[in-house]
Amino acid sequence: MRLLRATVHALQIPFVESFRHSAHARHASDSVVVRVVDEDGVAGFGEGAARPYVTGETPDGMVEHLARDLWPAVVGVELPDPVEDGLGAVDALIPALDLPGVVAPNAARCALELAILDCTLRASGASVAALLPPGRDMIVYSGVVSAGTPSAAATTARQMKLVGLGAIKLKVGTGDDVALVGAVRQAVGPEISLRLDANGAWDLEEATKILAALAPFGIASVEQPLPRAAWRDLAALRAVSPIPLMADESLVTRHDAEVLLAGEAVDLFNLRVSKCGGLHRTAEIARLAADAGVGVQVGSQVGETAILSAAGRHLAAWLPEVAAVEGSFGTLLLTEDVSVASVRFGHGGRAPLLGGPGLGVEVVDERLVRHSRRVVELCGPGLGP
Amino acid sequence: MRATLETTLAHHVDLLTGSTPFRRLESGEASRQEYDDFLANLIRAHVGSPPLVAFLYALAPPEARADVLHNLLEELGLEEEDGVAHPALLRDLADGAGLTPVLPELERLAAADLRQIACEPLLYGTLKEVGLAALCEVVAFELMLSRVASRIQRLLATHRDLGPESLTWFSHHAEVDIAHAEQGLQHIETYVRYYGIDEEDASTIIELALRDNVFLKRYFRQVSPTTVGASPG
Numbered sequence: 001m002r003l004l005r006a007t008v009h010a011l012q013i014p015f016v017e018s019f020r021h022s023a024h025a026r027h028a029s030d031s032v033v034v035r036v037v038d039e040d041g042v043a044g045f046g047e048g049a050a051r052p053y054v055t056g057e058t059p060d061g062m063v064e065h066l067a068r069d070l071w072p073a074v075v076g077v078e079l080p081d082p083v084e085d086g087l088g089a090v091d092a093l094i095p096a097l098d099l100p101g102v103v104a105p106n107a108a109r110c111a112l113e114l115a116i117l118d119c120t121l122r123a124s125g126a127s128v129a130a131l132l133p134p135g136r137d138m139i140v141y142s143g144v145v146s147a148g149t150p151s152a153a154a155t156t157a158r159q160m161k162l163v164g165l166g167a168i169k170l171k172v173g174t175g176d177d178v179a180l181v182g183a184v185r186q187a188v189g190p191e192i193s194l195r196l197d198a199n200g201a202w203d204l205e206e207a208t209k210i211l212a213a214l215a216p217f218g219i220a221s222v223e224q225p226l227p228r229a230a231w232r233d234l235a236a237l238r239a240v241s242p243i244p245l246m247a248d249e250s251l252v253t254r255h256d257a258e259v260l261l262a263g264e265a266v267d268l269f270n271l272r273v274s275k276c277g278g279l280h281r282t283a284e285i286a287r288l289a290a291d292a293g294v295g296v297q298v299g300s301q302v303g304e305t306a307i308l309s310a311a312g313r314h315l316a317a318w319l320p321e322v323a324a325v326e327g328s329f330g331t332l333l334l335t336e337d338v339s340v341a342s343v344r345f346g347h348g349g350r351a352p353l354l355g356g357p358g359l360g361v362e363v364v365d366e367r368l369v370r371h372s373r374r375v376v377e378l379c380g381p382g383l384g385p
Numbered sequence: 386m387r388a389t390l391e392t393t394l395a396h397h398v399d400l401l402t403g404s405t406p407f408r409r410l411e412s413g414e415a416s417r418q419e420y421d422d423f424l425a426n427l428i429r430a431h432v433g434s435p436p437l438v439a440f441l442y443a444l445a446p447p448e449a450r451a452d453v454l455h456n457l458l459e460e461l462g463l464e465e466e467d468g469v470a471h472p473a474l475l476r477d478l479a480d481g482a483g484l485t486p487v488l489p490e491l492e493r494l495a496a497a498d499l500r501q502i503a504c505e506p507l508l509y510g511t512l513k514e515v516g517l518a519a520l521c522e523v524v525a526f527e528l529m530l531s532r533v534a535s536r537i538q539r540l541l542a543t544h545r546d547l548g549p550e551s552l553t554w555f556s557h558h559a560e561v562d563i564a565h566a567e568q569g570l571q572h573i574e575t576y577v578r579y580y581g582i583d584e585e586d587a588s589t590i591i592e593l594a595l596r597d598n599v600f601l602k603r604y605f606r607q608v609s610p611t612t613v614g615a616s617p618g
Contacts, residue, residue: 347507
C-alpha cells in the first residue's frame with residue numbers, strides 16, 4: 001500500500017468566542033489538516049496545531065515543512081501495517097529534522113502521522129484502538145476557562161458546572177490571580193476540582209509567592225508556572241510549592257521528558273498529541289512518565305477539530321491512569337467542526353470511545369475546503385503538481 | 386429575571402442591527418451575492434421551525450400550553466381557515482428572490498441542522514434545561530423579528546427588488562411577533578417556575594444559549610458554495 005497524493009489545508013475556523021491565556025489570544029482555529037490518499041483511493045486525515053510559543057512552529061511553516069521535507073519521504077513508499085508492525089513503524093517513516101528557530105516540528109509530524117495511520121487503518125477496517133487498546137469505556141473531560149476578568153471567568157466556570165463538568169482548568173498569569181481564582185472558587189463551590197495554567201507567565205520568585213497565596217483555594221495542580229527552558233527553577237519551585245506542578249511547554253520532546261524526570265522537576269506531564277509529535281511519540285513519553293511515577297494529563301489544542309480530538313480520546317482511553325483529560329470542545333468553541341458526527345463531550349464531560357475505522361471520525365471534505373485559508377496539493381514524483 | 390432577559394435580548398438585537406453585514410444590507414452597499422446569502426441563511430434558519438415549536442409545546446407548563454399551541458398552529462397555517470404555513474411563506478420568498486433552484490438544498494441543510502441538534506451529545510442533565518435553552522432561542526428570534534422584521538422587509542424591497550407578495554413572511558412576523566415576544570418572555574418565567582429551575586441556573590442557561598450572538602450566527606453564517614452559488618443572476 002502506497003500513498004499517491006495529499007492535500008494540506010491551513011484552516012481558519014472562527015471561534016464562537018475568543019480564547020485568551022497569558023501567551024496568546026486566539027479567535028479562530030489555525031490547525032493544519034493533512035488529507036492523504038492511497039493507491040486504492042482510501043483517504044486518511046491528520047491534524048496538527050502550530051504553536052510558536054510551544055514547538056516554535058507556525059501554520060505556514062508547518063505547511064512548507066510538510067510539502068518540502070515530510071511528504072517526499074512518504075509518497076510512493078510501501079507503508080507498514082500499523083496493526084502488525086506497531087505505531088512506531090509509521091513514526092519511523094517520517095524524517096526527524098531540525099529546523100531553524102523551531103524547538104521541534106512536532107505539529108507537522110503529528111498531522112502526517114495521524115493521516116497515515118487513519119488511511120492505513122481504514123484500508124484494513126481497523127481502529128486506532130487496535131494499537132492503543134482502551135483501558136476504560138468512557139472518557140470524562142474537564143473544562144478550560146479562558147483568561148479574563150474574575151467576573152467573566154466565574155460566569156464561564158458556573159456554566160461549566162451547570163453542564164456537569166467536575167473539573168475545570170483556569171488560565172492564570174494575566175492579572176490579579178488571587179482575585180481570579182477566588183472568584184471562580186466561590187462561583188463553583190468546593191466540589192469542583194480546579195487546576196491552573198500559567199503558560200510560563202511567572203519567574204521563580206513570583207511563582208513561589210503566588211502559589212502559596214493560591215493554595216488555600218484547593219488547587220489540584222498548576223501547569224507551566226515558569227517559562228519553557230527553566231527546568232532547574234521548576235525543580236526548585238517544586239521543592240517549595242504547596243501545589244503539584246505540571247509541565248506543558250517544557251515538555252515537547254522525549255529529551256525534554258528525560259531532563260524533567262532526571263531533575264525531578266514536576267509532578268505531572270501534560271501530554272498533547274500535536275505538541276509531542278503524534279500518537280507514537282506521545283505514548284512513548286507517557287511510558288517514561290509511568291515508569292518514573294509521574295502522573296499525566298491528556299491536554300488538547302485550543303481550536304482543534306474532531307480529528308485531533310479523536311486522537312486525544314484514543315490516547316486517553318489507552319492510558320492506565322490519567323489525572324485529567326481536555327479537548328473535544330467541538331462546536332462549543334468552533335463555529336463548525338469538520339466531522340459528520342460530533343465528537344463533542346456531553347453532560348458531565350462524558351464522551352464514548354471512538355470505535356470506527358482509523359481515528360473513528362468521518363471528515364466532511366467540503367467543510368475543510370470552505371474553512372481553508374490555504375490549500376496545497378501534493379503529488380508523487382512525476383505525477384505533476 | 387425578566388428585566389435582565391429583556392436587556393440581554395435587546396443588546397443582542399442591537400449587535401445584529403449594528404453589525405457590518407447588516408448595515409451593508411440596509412444601506413444598499415451589499416452585493417447581490419450578499420443579499421442572496423442573507424436570504425438563504427434566513428430561509429435555512431426558519432424553514433424548519435414548526436418541529437422546534439412542537440418540541441416547546443411538548444414541554445410547555447400547563448399555564449403556557451394554550452399559547453404555545455396557538456403559535457404552533459399558526460406556524461403550520463392551521464390557526465385560521467385560510468392560514469398559510471410559515472415554511473410556505475419562506476418558499477414564496479425563495480421563489481420571489483430567484484432562489485427556487487437552491488431551495489431543496491436549503492431545506493436539506495435545515496433538516497441537517499435539526500438532525501445535528503438531535504444527535505449531538507446533550508450538554509444538560511435533563512430535558513428541562515434543554516427546553517429552556519430552546520425556548521430562550523425561539524423567544525430571542527421572536528423579539529428580534531418584532532423589532533427588525535419591517536427593516537429587513539424594507540431593505541429587501543428597496544435593494545433586492547422583492548415585491549410585497551414575496552415578503553409576506555416578514556409582514557407576518559413584524560405584526561404577530563410583538564405579541565409572541567411579550568408572551569415568550571412571560572413563558573420563560575413560567576417555565577423556570579414550573580420546573581423549579583434555580584434562578585441563577587436559569588440565567589446561566591440563558592447566557593449559554595445566547596453567548597454567541599444567535600442572530601449573527603444564523604443569518605450571516607458562511608454559506609456552502611453548493612447552495613446560493615447555484616442561484617441565477
